[in-house]
Amino acid sequence: MEKENIVELKNISVAFDGEQVLDGLNLEIRDQEFITLLGPSGCGKTTTLRLIAGFLEPDRGDVFFEGKKINGVPAYKRQVNTIFQRYALFPHLNVYENIAFGLRVKKRPESEIKEKVAEMLKLVNLTGLDKRHIDTLSGGQQQRVAIARAIANHPKVLLLDEPLAALDLKLRKDMQKELKKIQRQLGITFIFVTHDQEEALTMSDRVVVMDGGKIQQVGTPQDIYNEPKNAFVADFIGESNIVDGCMIQDFDVEFSGARFECLDKGFAPNEQVDVVVRPEDVDIVAPEKGMLTGMVTSVAFLGVHYEIIVDIGGFKWMIQTTDEHFVGNQVGLFIEPDAIHIMKKSQYSGLYGDYSSYSEEIDHLSDPEPEEERR
Amino acid sequence: MNKKSFGSRLIAAPYLVWSALFIVIPLLIMFYFALTDQNGVFTLSNLSAIGQYKKAFLISILYAVIATAITLLLAYPMAYCMTKSGISTQRMLFMIVMIPMWMNFLIRTYSWITILANTGLINTFLTKIGLKPLRLINTPGAVILGMVYDFIPYMILPIYSVMSKLDKSLLEAAEDLGSDSFTKFKKVILPLTRPGIISGITMVFVPSVSTFYISQKLGGNKTMLIGDAIEFLFNSGPAYYNIASALSLLLMIMILICLFVMNHFSDEDGGVLM
Numbered sequence: 001m002e003k004e005n006i007v008e009l010k011n012i013s014v015a016f017d018g019e020q021v022l023d024g025l026n027l028e029i030r031d032q033e034f035i036t037l038l039g040p041s042g043c044g045k046t047t048t049l050r051l052i053a054g055f056l057e058p059d060r061g062d063v064f065f066e067g068k069k070i071n072g073v074p075a076y077k078r079q080v081n082t083i084f085q086r087y088a089l090f091p092h093l094n095v096y097e098n099i100a101f102g103l104r105v106k107k108r109p110e111s112e113i114k115e116k117v118a119e120m121l122k123l124v125n126l127t128g129l130d131k132r133h134i135d136t137l138s139g140g141q142q143q144r145v146a147i148a149r150a151i152a153n154h155p156k157v158l159l160l161d162e163p164l165a166a167l168d169l170k171l172r173k174d175m176q177k178e179l180k181k182i183q184r185q186l187g188i189t190f191i192f193v194t195h196d197q198e199e200a201l202t203m204s205d206r207v208v209v210m211d212g213g214k215i216q217q218v219g220t221p222q223d224i225y226n227e228p229k230n231a232f233v234a235d236f237i238g239e240s241n242i243v244d245g246c247m248i249q250d251f252d253v254e255f256s257g258a259r260f261e262c263l264d265k266g267f268a269p270n271e272q273v274d275v276v277v278r279p280e281d282v283d284i285v286a287p288e289k290g291m292l293t294g295m296v297t298s299v300a301f302l303g304v305h306y307e308i309i310v311d312i313g314g315f316k317w318m319i320q321t322t323d324e325h326f327v328g329n330q331v332g333l334f335i336e337p338d339a340i341h342i343m344k345k346s347q348y349s350g351l352y353g354d355y356s357s358y359s360e361e362i363d364h365l366s367d368p369e370p371e372e373e374r375r
Numbered sequence: 376m377n378k379k380s381f382g383s384r385l386i387a388a389p390y391l392v393w394s395a396l397f398i399v400i401p402l403l404i405m406f407y408f409a410l411t412d413q414n415g416v417f418t419l420s421n422l423s424a425i426g427q428y429k430k431a432f433l434i435s436i437l438y439a440v441i442a443t444a445i446t447l448l449l450a451y452p453m454a455y456c457m458t459k460s461g462i463s464t465q466r467m468l469f470m471i472v473m474i475p476m477w478m479n480f481l482i483r484t485y486s487w488i489t490i491l492a493n494t495g496l497i498n499t500f501l502t503k504i505g506l507k508p509l510r511l512i513n514t515p516g517a518v519i520l521g522m523v524y525d526f527i528p529y530m531i532l533p534i535y536s537v538m539s540k541l542d543k544s545l546l547e548a549a550e551d552l553g554s555d556s557f558t559k560f561k562k563v564i565l566p567l568t569r570p571g572i573i574s575g576i577t578m579v580f581v582p583s584v585s586t587f588y589i590s591q592k593l594g595g596n597k598t599m600l601i602g603d604a605i606e607f608l609f610n611s612g613p614a615y616y617n618i619a620s621a622l623s624l625l626l627m628i629m630i631l632i633c634l635f636v637m638n639h640f641s642d643e644d645g646g647v648l649m
Contacts, residue, residue, distance in 0.1 A: 055547055075550040082551045088544035092566045102552035105562070153552060 005067075006031040006157060006189050007052055012061035014047055014213075021047050023213040025061070029157075029191060030206075034183050036192045038200040039210035040236070045193045048210075049159050052191065054078045066156075080157040081150035085165060087142050089134045095121075095145055096130035102153040120148035123182065140171045147182070157189045164199065176203055197237050201225065209233050230343055234276045235352030241282075241317045242353020245275035245342070253342060256292050256312055260335060264342035274343040276353070279307070279320040281339030290332015296325050309355050316355040408620035413613075421621035428604050428622060432629075435601040438515065439584035442522035443530075446579045447572065449523070450530035454571075457531075458539045472531050475524075484521055484589050491517055491593065513595030521589040526582055530575035537571030538564075569640075577637050581630055601626055 007029040014022040022044045029035050037045035050056040051063055054075030063070050070078065081102070089098050097104075099120050103113045121127045124144035134142065143163060150158055160179070164172045180203050183190045194200055200207050201221040209216045209224060209232075217229040228234035231242050245255035250265035255275045267273060287293045294312035308325055310317045310333065317333070325331060412418045425432075457468045475483060490496045491511040498508035511517055541564065549559045587602030594600075599607075601622065608619035 053547075053551060055550070074555075075547070076553050076555055080551075082548070084544050084548060086544065088542065088548040090545060090548070090563065090567075101549075101562070105553040105558055149552070 004031050005029060006065070007191070008064040008067075009048070009051065010062045010064065012048075012051065012058045012063070014044075014051070014056065014058050021213050022051075022058070025213070025215060027208060027215060027218070029189060031156075032187050032189055033205045034180065034190045034192065034203060035206045035208060036194060036200040036204040037208045037210060038194060038197060038236070039216075040195055043210040044213040045195075045210050046161055049082070049161055049191060049193050052157070053080055053082050053159050079155055080159055081153050081155035082159040082161065083146050083150050083163045085161045085163070087146040087163075089142055089145055089149070091134050093134070094130070095126065095132050095134070095137070098134065098145055099130075099148045099152050101149060106153075116152055117148075120152045123151070123185075124148045124178075139167055140175070143167065143175060147179070151182070151186065151188070155188060157191060158183075160190060160192045162193055162195070164194075165196075172199075179203065201237070207237075209236060211236075227341065228276060228343065230346035231274050231276075231348040231350075231352045232346070234274075234341075234343065235348075239279045239318055239320075240353050241277045241279065241355070243275050243277075243315060244350070245273050247271045247273050247342060251337075253340065256315065258291055260291065260340055261337040262340040262342060263337055264340070267342065267344075272345055274345060274349050274353075276341040276343060277317075277335055277339055279318040280305075281335065282317070282319045282321075283334040283336075284308070284310075284319060284321055284323065284325060285332045285334045287330045287332045290334060292333040292335075293330060294333070296327050296329045296331060299325060299327055318355045405620045405623055408616050409624040410621075412617060421617045422625070424618055425621065425625060428601065431599050431601045431604045432625075434598060435584050436629075438519055438522065438590075438598075438600065439580050442519045442526070442583045443576055443580045445519065445523050446527050446530045447576060450527055450534055450575060451572070454531050454534040454538050457535050458541070469535075472528050472535075476528050480525060481588060483525060484592050487517070487521055487524065487593055488512060491520075512593060513597060515594065515598060518590045518594040518598060518600075521593045522579075522583045522586065525586075525589065526579040529578035529582075533574040533578065534568060534571040537568050537574075541567055573637050573640055577634060580633060584630065584633075585626055 005028045007027075009025055009027040012022050012025040013020070025044070025048065027048070037048055039045050047056065051058055054070070054073060054077075057071060065078065065080075090101065093101070096117055099117045100113050103116060108116075117130065118127075121130060124147050126141060126144050126148065129137070129141065134145070137145065143166075146163070163179075164175050167175060176199060179190070179192075192200075192203065201224075204221055206218060207221055207224050208218045211232050217224055217233045219227070224233060224237050228237060228240070234240040234242055243255045245253050247253050247264070247267040247270065248259065249269055250267075251262055253260050253262050253264070253273070253275060292312050294310040294317070296308055297311050297316065298309040300307045305320045305322050306324060308319045308321060310319055310331060312333070319333070409421055410417060410419070412420065453468075453472075457465055460468065488495070492498070493508060493510070493512065495512070497511060501508055545563055545567070546559060549563045554562060585602045587600060587606045590598055590600045590603055605619050605622050605626070608615040608622070
């Protein structure tokens with residue numbers, strides 16, 4: 001069932017101080033969908049959100065809302081509301097007045113405001129806290145007030161700028177579910193910005209992966225995970241072994257010195273390609289039975305499974321397995337045809353997918369994102 | 376007593392001695408003179424003699440209120456412009472506000488005489504272009520001008536300091552929730568900068584209401600402010616110390632009441648900047 005587009009971005013470019021932040025961006029957002037802009041710090045995702053909110057005008061390109069061009073329409077006239085990264089609740093107002101702010105600005109009658117605020121408090125489970133001062137609330141409660149304040153205005157589109165980044169893991173998981181529930185219940189389009197790929201996969205109807213001011217891939221979470229378009233997407237979403245390969249012919253690929261059967265076709269004969277194999281799709285077998293063989297160089301126990309690094313001809317593969325293996329063991333790898341995913345070469349080829357510097361990468365991924373992107 | 380607290384007491388000692396010598400003891404002396412007669416006998420007659428100076432009190436308050444209001448109206452937009460401009464402009468504007476404060480208060484006030492005098496800069500210019508000279512000096516307007524000029528930095532700085540710390544995302548949130556510029560100002564900027572305004576008002580009103588030099592130099596001797604009255608009485612010899620002290624005491628009480636009321640206003644936000 002295809003819904004109509006509620007927001008369209010056409011050929012948008014934005015530069016700050018000569019630095020290109022968005023570069024020819026095209027995006028169509030459907031009515032009532034939960035769409036997530038996902039990417040590393042500085043990829044332009046927050047800038048995209050600010051364009052839709054009206055805090056920023058594009059240097060080139062057009063923003064459409066319900067088919068009407070809204071370039072130059074100031075933020076206060078747009079039918080969108082934002083949940084800010086640090087909530088931006090008004091410190092001089094209590095919970096009730098924060099939620100009522102938008103309704104008061106629109107000069108709604110007092111009885112309606114009262115009713116609406118009560119409804120919102122109930123929706124976000126804060127009933128009874130209406131007289132509380134903002135500073136006396138916990139981070140999670142402030143988050144809920146921010147949600148209630150935005151939704152009280154009946155926006156057609158809700159923009160969420162990393163709203164869960166400041167919460168601890170447990171609370172974040174709860175809020176993810178709750179946001180998703182609210183979105184379904186109210187039928188509002190959610191445009192969600194995050195750098196957390198897991199968050200993006202669990203919550204979204206569609207995910208937009210961005211890097212360097214460009215959209216790398218748009219698709220359902222399954223599409224993005226199973227059919228990444230290039231090495232960047234493959235690496236950013238989940239864990240991936242990405243090796244250089246050569247597509248001999250349809251369904252026949254060569255990499256790491258061996259030939260494999262695969263399900264991909266449509267490449268030129270002997271085309272150089274990137275081959276993605278997810279760590280959980282590799283089976284470890286005895287060396288003589290393996291399609292590839294290598295030596296285990298590191299083992300980490302993560303609870304559900306082990307994460308094993310295997311050196312195959314100098315390239316380090318990550319493999320997730322529930323069986324224990326030991327550093328120094330020779331092992332064989334067995335890869336099913338449907339575990340192999342072939343991608344065209346891109347500017348990202350060779351940059352990702354090797355686990356030689358694995359520990360550093362973990363550090364990098366767990367870094368909280370600096371706020372450099374907000375302007 | 377542990378060593379650390381002894382050390383910190385030692386650090387505080389010079390100031391404590393200073394304030395005892397030059398603040399507490401003088402205050403006690405003032406109380407003593409205000410509540411005794413020339414023979415050192417307790418009396419309240421000094422305080423009741425205040426009636427004669429009612430007019431000076433009222434004019435002082437009136438002038439101070441007017442000067443404070445004008446200062447606020449000038450300073451608030453100035454502070455707003457400062458926070459809105461780029462870093463280098465901001466620094467320059469900050470310097471422009473600060474530089475007059477590097478010069479002595481008396482000299483700054485005195486220099487207005489040469490500008491406002493009957494044969495001063497403005498009138499010379501007016502005569503040159505064929506207009507009639509204006510009577511500028513020795514008017515209430517000149518006194519209020521002097522107060523505004525001398526005290527405006529004390530209004531700009533606290534407002535600027537609060538305003539520059541204002542979280543920009545709050546302004547975006549207000550816009551996002553449908554506020555145009557005016558609503559944004561009324562519902563977010565003004566209430567959140569109120570601690571700065573209150574602090575500025577206090578810092579301008581208090582010196583304005585008690586000043587004596589400005590009115591003498593720019594107002595002639597026609598308008599006697601309460602500060603002038605106190606100075607005049609102290610200069611008139613020991614016989615007038617008691618009544619002068621009583622006036623000082625009343626002025627002080629009045630200022631304390633003002634501070635109390637002001638702080639009560641800013642208390643609602645929990646931010647007292649005095």
